[in-house]
Amino acid sequence: MREKARIMDAEGIRRAVVRIAHEILERNKGTQNLVLVGIRRRGVPLACRLARTIEEIEGARLPTGVLDITLYRDDLSTRLDQPVVHRTEVPFDVSGKRVVLVDDVLYTGRTVRAAMDAIMDLGRPQVIQLAVLVDRGHRELPIRADYVGKNLPTSRREVVAVRLQETDGRDEVVIEEPCAADQGKER
Amino acid sequence: MPLKSHDVLALEEMDAEDIRLILDTADSLKEIMFRAIKKVPTLRGKTVVTLFYEPSTRTRTSFELAAKYMSADTVSISTTTSSIQKGETLRDTVRTLEAMGADLVVMRHPVSGSCHYLARCLDAPVINAGDGMHEHPTQGLLDLFTIRERKGRLEGLTVAIVGDILHSRVARSDIWGLLKMGARVRVAGPPTLLPPGLEDVGVRVCRTVEEALQDADVVQVLRIQRERQRGGYFPSVREYAKFFGVNAARLGLAKPDVLLMHPGPMNRGVEITSDIADGPRAVIREQVTNGVAVRMALLYLLLGGREE
Numbered sequence: 001m002r003e004k005a006r007i008m009d010a011e012g013i014r015r016a017v018v019r020i021a022h023e024i025l026e027r028n029k030g031t032q033n034l035v036l037v038g039i040r041r042r043g044v045p046l047a048c049r050l051a052r053t054i055e056e057i058e059g060a061r062l063p064t065g066v067l068d069i070t071l072y073r074d075d076l077s078t079r080l081d082q083p084v085v086h087r088t089e090v091p092f093d094v095s096g097k098r099v100v101l102v103d104d105v106l107y108t109g110r111t112v113r114a115a116m117d118a119i120m121d122l123g124r125p126q127v128i129q130l131a132v133l134v135d136r137g138h139r140e141l142p143i144r145a146d147y148v149g150k151n152l153p154t155s156r157r158e159v160v161a162v163r164l165q166e167t168d169g170r171d172e173v174v175i176e177e178p179c180a181a182d183q184g185k186e187r
Numbered sequence: 188m189p190l191k192s193h194d195v196l197a198l199e200e201m202d203a204e205d206i207r208l209i210l211d212t213a214d215s216l217k218e219i220m221f222r223a224i225k226k227v228p229t230l231r232g233k234t235v236v237t238l239f240y241e242p243s244t245r246t247r248t249s250f251e252l253a254a255k256y257m258s259a260d261t262v263s264i265s266t267t268t269s270s271i272q273k274g275e276t277l278r279d280t281v282r283t284l285e286a287m288g289a290d291l292v293v294m295r296h297p298v299s300g301s302c303h304y305l306a307r308c309l310d311a312p313v314i315n316a317g318d319g320m321h322e323h324p325t326q327g328l329l330d331l332f333t334i335r336e337r338k339g340r341l342e343g344l345t346v347a348i349v350g351d352i353l354h355s356r357v358a359r360s361d362i363w364g365l366l367k368m369g370a371r372v373r374v375a376g377p378p379t380l381l382p383p384g385l386e387d388v389g390v391r392v393c394r395t396v397e398e399a400l401q402d403a404d405v406v407q408v409l410r411i412q413r414e415r416q417r418g419g420y421f422p423s424v425r426e427y428a429k430f431f432g433v434n435a436a437r438l439g440l441a442k443p444d445v446l447l448m449h450p451g452p453m454n455r456g457v458e459i460t461s462d463i464a465d466g467p468r469a470v471i472r473e474q475v476t477n478g479v480a481v482r483m484a485l486l487y488l489l490l491g492g493r494e495e
Contacts, residue, residue: 068215071216071227071228071229071257071487072227072228072229076229076491081189082189082488082491084208084211084212085212085215085216085484085487086215087214087215087218088215088218089218117228121222121224121226121227122222122223123223
């Protein structure tokens with residue numbers, strides 16, 4: 001994999017999170033009934049950062065959950081490598097809540113579709129909104145994000161790598177491109 | 188990282204990595220059982236057949252609920268109502284089921300090794316739900332899960348298994364699983380009910396129940412299988428209870444935070460007294476709950492997302 005372009009650094013990610021936090025509060029008119037749910041893996045640290053930032057702004061700690069969408073994937077019967085199931089930890093009732101789903105990259109929309117099904121199996125939220133750090137286009141389903149850190153036009157053969165301190169040891173968003181050495185390897 | 192084995196027949200044949208994957212997956216799936224709507228769509232369109240040649244309530248129900256919670260369809264066949272009565276062979280029965288589209292077969296059978304035979308006849312994965320006196324791997328896995336969940340680990344724990352080891356497929360699966368995961372295993376029971384060769388695989392054979400229970404982290408009490416007791420292995424049920432039954436005094440020899448387990452169904456007053464079976468150290472009901480989670484994990488790992 002060859003790095004093609006550097007899109008965001010730590011400071012850029014921080015500013016995007018702060019802006020999204022403000023937008024969430026503005027759109028939902030405060031923190032009433034508001035909950036955050038991060039989609040594994042990198043949506044989880046992003047949801048925690050949003051919760052911390054919102055606490056700094058409003059002084060209210062939002063309930064924050066973790067969603068594993070493996071059981072709701074639509075490609076389970078076609079994938080050769082079976083994904084490992086991790087825990088879903090949503091320790092509150094989502095019924096009647098304003099749920100903000102958080103993920104790192106919005107691409108085909110299939111993950112978000114799975115996440116919405118997973119949330120609805122847990123209860124009946126009043127609203128589901130979607131916050132993503134990067135929207136790279138190429139939707140395959142009628143899904144859009146309510147809060148976007150950065151819109152990033154890409155080609156399908158490119159890879160958008162979001163790296164976060166909590167999962168990868170550093171904060172950055174880069175576009176990578178497969179090079180000759182990756183031939184035969186998937187992505 | 189899929190499971191390496193195509194079938195789940197015996198813990199003796201499974202390595203620690205596969206066991207760990209099953210326990211981790213069960214840990215992730217257990218939460219589904221406590222939801223208001225206990226269902227995920229993962230195994231939609233898959234069919235699980237349970238084929239029981241021996242009576243069973245908990246194991247069969249556990250498998251069927253696990254399949255239903257994962258959205259698989261289930262068909263259950265029992266020997267009394269099926270063509271088995273007309274003399275159909277095991278091979279023909281399961282080949283018929285496979286021809287109808289069964290994706291996985293769960294079987295309990297009184298003959299040891301029958302599940303291995305079945306796995307050779309079928310392309311679909313087979314899960315052994317107990318074969319004769321051989322193994323009951325899903326019970327072994329749920330016991331490992333229960334211990335790991337309560338103690339946080341398996342390695343280095345001392346587990347005492349008390350009772351009829353000879354006829355117990357649960358004991359065999361427990362012993363293999365525990366040894367592979369690094370636990371120490373002791374057994375105690377009437378000498379006539381202890382199979383030879385236990386020491387050779389690393390099990391400590393104790394002369395008395397007291398010796399086995401001393402400072403144990405976990406005690407698994409086995410059921411006295413009256414249906415297999417025609418051979419006069421011990422003089423009487425009363426005498427068994429007196430010398431080998433686990434009661435409060437004997438349990439007191441184990442560590443204060445001991446887990447008391449029983450694979451069920453219990454003969455209260457024989458191998459275990461009621462006061463401790465319903466007491467604070469018992470995790471017998473948790474074992475049942477965890478059984479469903481472990482079976483959900485196995486169904487996911489064997490049926491979810493692999494194109495063979």
